[in-house]
Amino acid sequence: MSHELLFFGGFIIFIILMLAIDLGLFAKGDKPISLKSAAIMSGIWVMFALAFGLVLYFWGNELHDVHDIARLKEIVAKHYHNIQVNESDLAGAIKAYNSNLTIEYLTGYVVEYALSVDNIFVMVLLFSSFGIPEKYYHKVLVWGIIGAIVLRCIFIFLGAALIAKFGWILYVFGAFLVYTGISMYINRNKEEEVDPQNHPVVKFASKYFKVTPKLDSGRFFHIENGVRYMTPLFLVLLVIEFTDLIFAVDSIPAIFSVTKDPYIVFFSNIFAVLGLRSMFFLLVNIIHKFHYLKVGLAFLLIFIGAKMLLHSQLEAIGFKTVHSLIVIISILVISVIASLVFPKKENLAN
Template identity: 40%
Template sequence: MHVTPLIWLVTIAVIAALFVFDFVSHVRKPHAPSIRESGFWSAVFIGIAILFGVVVFALWGPQYGGEYFAGYVTEKALSVDNLFVFVVIMATFAIPREYQQKVLTIGIVLALVMRGAFIAVGAAAINAYSWVFYLFGVFLLYTAVKLIIDHNKDEDARPDEGRIVKLVRKVVPTTDHYDGDRLVTRIDGKRMITPLMLALLAIGFADVLFALDSIPAIYGLTQEPYLVFTANAFALMGLRQLFFLIGGLLDRLVYLSYGLSIILAFIGVKLVLHALHENTLPFVNGGEHVAVPEISTGLSLTVIIGVLVVTTVLSLLKNRSDAKRAETEDVR
């Protein structure tokens, strides 16, 4: 896939312009977005992502178009799972609903910048060492198992602010009071960090952890840095609107973690198979390539979408069953 520097610059400029537009038109003036507003703009940003995928199909062919859509769907699903953590952070710092947009938008932009760095490092490592696919594959398999273990823990246990925030509280003067949507305020002539800034730091640190999962996952679907970057950018774009749109529905997606675990495990296996196929390690098959089947992009996309559809339907059915059971018990 040949991507010229000009295409990179134009793409980054367009993505940056979309984020600036989103901030100026919706976030600059604090307000609690309605379901209608969140739904409309979520659809707009998803439409833009799909349109970009069509452009990739037209310019570079179905293989790369399929890789982009597989990466975008996976990153979007992982982003939805990340919203659970965002909900906890907002509740922990008791951030007023009208100020949550600013924290989310800045946090998402920081996430994209940090993921850009991870993408560059990942691309350099893959180009230099083919055995990196082994590491990515094993890490995703470990993450898949850990996701299930964490999901089965006490869901009511709320994590604390985290070590990073606690360290900031010790080093930098902070206040528990809000001053509108300001990140820094002045009290008795002294500059102090507001809870809004602390929440932003918590989200930024969480974004770093999320990148550790998402970047290896998408490199298991495409090795093109341009597709990795754009899939991440468009998956993060509109995440703020999605937060307000489905925030109350997140608890109903009871099987989402299981679905994501299956997807990560599947991609992990795909990466290990690819690593074996490209093997150069001397202690594996004498440093020769191993004749193993490789998973196609079409199969990857089918599995990812299929797992997400099945887990979503099963989650909705379970919620309906639980609601009927509760009604029956109330009648008794």
């Protein structure tokens, strides 16, 4: 347990330092984030995510203090790793374990990053519906991501505890993801709308707290005659947190289809979430061009859900995590290429 806490604690310290650097580069007053800054930070977050994959490749066994065959077999069985342990070759067995751990992490990272794109569609819609000026986007997203990290940490380790106690819950997750994927495909062409006045989060906040339509120079709260009011900036932050909670219900079970190790789920999830803010500013003005991406995400969820439902049969025919990674990347690449090759008719008209 001490190794897990040390590994986890080191990761948290690293994330805090990187967030501080990220904020130092981004948060220089209330002004729009340039495409160049967004591209630089997106690249940096991806590089750090890949670098962490190398850490797992060389030292992943340190996470659970795996230094002998008995401990390795215990961890492989506990987290359902799809590898064969060669008891006569400790070094080779640990290398195979670390390699599998790295692939699980990278696959989970790709899945979460891809599903985060759908989150960007919604965030663009929310900012527009609430009339939030572009110069305040980064402030809301900073706090939104910090809140998302805390909520997902709770969700992930709660999910791991449920899976450890009730193995059958994986089938529930799988069926839910298939249903979500099919629903996303059916509603792929439906225009999403947000009514700020009738949103359940806004209704709840308005019922129990004082709300003002004034932005008050980008503050979350406005004080007038000694009374504190919530501004639209804080309301949209609450809605974004609520929306991320809904997205987490899809994305976290999706990563558990890749790995049952809660630490690997957490690492891959958090790196994707941390890169979401810079990716938002990178894609905010071009996200509409990838109109087939929702179709790709729908098939991605259906594939992941089916994999959870049929995991025993797939393992029996030799289907491994690396094959999942290939399928997932293929789905995403095809959806992006299809969007560029076959643009929407209105784009052609322009």
